[in-house]
Amino acid sequence: MLEMTHRLDTFFKPKSIAVVGASSNTTKIGHAALKNILISDYDCKVYPINPHEEKILGEKCYKKLTDVPGKIDLVLISVPAKIVPDIMLDCVSKNVENIIIISSGFSEVGNHELEKRLEEIIKKSKMRVLGPNVMGYKNASIGLDASFVYGNPRKGNVALISQSGALGIGMIYLANNEFMGVSKIIGVGNKIDIDDDDLIDYFAQDPETKVVGLYIEAVKEGRTFMNSIKACDKPVLVVKAGRSRAGARATASHTGSMAGSDDIYSAAIKQAGGIRCRDIVELFDMAKALVGQPPLKGNKIGIVTNGGGLGILLTDACEENGLIIPKLSKKTHKKIDDILPDLISPNNPVDLSADAGFLRYELATSALLEDPNIDGVIVASVHGGYARPEEFTGAILKMIRERKLHEEYKKPIIATWVGGREYEDLVLDLKASGVPVYPSAWRTARTMVGLYLEGQRVKREKSK
Ligand code: ACO
Numbered sequence: 001m002l003e004m005t006h007r008l009d010t011f012f013k014p015k016s017i018a019v020v021g022a023s024s025n026t027t028k029i030g031h032a033a034l035k036n037i038l039i040s041d042y043d044c045k046v047y048p049i050n051p052h053e054e055k056i057l058g059e060k061c062y063k064k065l066t067d068v069p070g071k072i073d074l075v076l077i078s079v080p081a082k083i084v085p086d087i088m089l090d091c092v093s094k095n096v097e098n099i100i101i102i103s104s105g106f107s108e109v110g111n112h113e114l115e116k117r118l119e120e121i122i123k124k125s126k127m128r129v130l131g132p133n134v135m136g137y138k139n140a141s142i143g144l145d146a147s148f149v150y151g152n153p154r155k156g157n158v159a160l161i162s163q164s165g166a167l168g169i170g171m172i173y174l175a176n177n178e179f180m181g182v183s184k185i186i187g188v189g190n191k192i193d194i195d196d197d198d199l200i201d202y203f204a205q206d207p208e209t210k211v212v213g214l215y216i217e218a219v220k221e222g223r224t225f226m227n228s229i230k231a232c233d234k235p236v237l238v239v240k241a242g243r244s245r246a247g248a249r250a251t252a253s254h255t256g257s258m259a260g261s262d263d264i265y266s267a268a269i270k271q272a273g274g275i276r277c278r279d280i281v282e283l284f285d286m287a288k289a290l291v292g293q294p295p296l297k298g299n300k301i302g303i304v305t306n307g308g309g310l311g312i313l314l315t316d317a318c319e320e321n322g323l324i325i326p327k328l329s330k331k332t333h334k335k336i337d338d339i340l341p342d343l344i345s346p347n348n349p350v351d352l353s354a355d356a357g358f359l360r361y362e363l364a365t366s367a368l369l370e371d372p373n374i375d376g377v378i379v380a381s382v383h384g385g386y387a388r389p390e391e392f393t394g395a396i397l398k399m400i401r402e403r404k405l406h407e408e409y410k411k412p413i414i415a416t417w418v419g420g421r422e423y424e425d426l427v428l429d430l431k432a433s434g435v436p437v438y439p440s441a442w443r444t445a446r447t448m449v450g451l452y453l454e455g456q457r458v459k460r461e462k463s464k
Helices: 002-012 029-038 081-093 112-123 165-177 196-204 222-231 245-255 262-272 280-292 308-320 330-337 358-370 389-402 405-409 421-432 441-462
Strands: 016-020 045-049 074-077 098-101 128-130 136-139 144-147 155-162 182-187 211-216 236-240 301-305 376-382 413-418
Touching (some): 029 144, 081 098, 081 112, 155 196, 182 196, 236 280, 308 441, 330 358, 358 389, 376 441, 413 421
Parallel strands (some): 016 074, 074 098, 211 236, 301 376
Antiparallel strands (some): 136 182
């Protein structure tokens, strides 16, 4: 375990990198991989390898790996599949510690024999190997891009593992759009060596990572996978694809994986303390909340809204997902009643009425947070035509960014809104400030479920 952690350290923070199949041809993947490393804001030695070139992108080029004078921590391989075993043998001779095999053409296209040859070479060596059939990784924590794809994630605290390269790239752009910061994002492809469990173990001890998110099509060693989730003292969010029969068929041709029984996956992830998410959007929704908000200690939710309909939708979505919207205690009722116009009597969901402004939002949310019978609060707004949206977003920014009420009360505050363009810029401000905010009652409730499941996991760990 200790040795493995150390080995992935040189994998994620290499002092020297070689690209085999580096090319001057700007359309080649080997060109893009080398360029991404060179333009990274990260200091390390870089060695292009190509038998026909003297220099690529201004860097001295070596004919083969074994010609490189110094030690090589990481090798990226971007040559046709049939040459890959020979390159790996060169890596063994050169005592290379880590390899990323970008090349495809292995088990995902039925070429199991060739993949087996790679596995045999790995077995006889001490190398750690990512792939084949991968994009590589982007280590946003240190600014290193060891992939061939475009897109720079915003630096943050969510580590993402994707069995699909293309989806991994999509996740980078979606994360940026959502202002969700990423520590590392990595494609695992056919997983002949470095597997999800190795990465969960690494991210569990990575100080830059607070939440781990995975997109998987299949796991190779179920028991090890579960043990890694169990041992990880951080939330682990899992999207497992191939739920349907046709979806399972598609995973076989994508990464050569057997999707397995979906119910068994669900039970295993739950038992290990992970959280299964429906899709990437749900994973991101939960990750954004888990990074900045405390987990829910219980399942009782308070809702503050300026629209009765939105309050009911939130109530339904919460209760359908096992959360409770309790009646207000007399004390809380009085506190909120005092700030509302005479004709309105508060309940939970608390309808602040359509003209609710900054102060009503702030005082009602504070009253709910003070209530021991409430574990977390949803602050909601619909553009009803009376109140200005800035009043709603301003109140949230004050409560979360300035007053940090979620930290003071150790209860999460998340937000939801229904409206059009006039809200969007304001909501972007919230997202940029790390406020978990969602455009639907269902997504908001599911995020609360994520915070609740994490609270349960923490409770179980403490009671051990
Ligand atoms: N050592 C070093 N370089 C070599 C060697 C060798 N032994 N032999 C050949 N080369 C050079 C070639 O001369 C070439 O350089 P050049 O452009 O200067 O001539 C370079 O290596 C690449 O070799 P090519 O034969 O030109 O191969 P090409 O670049 O067309 O394809 C690749 C290689 C990209 C690995 C391809 O086989 C492949 O697998 N593509 C798919 C990759 C992929 O999609 N992976 C999954 C990613 S996940 C996702 O979906 C994003």
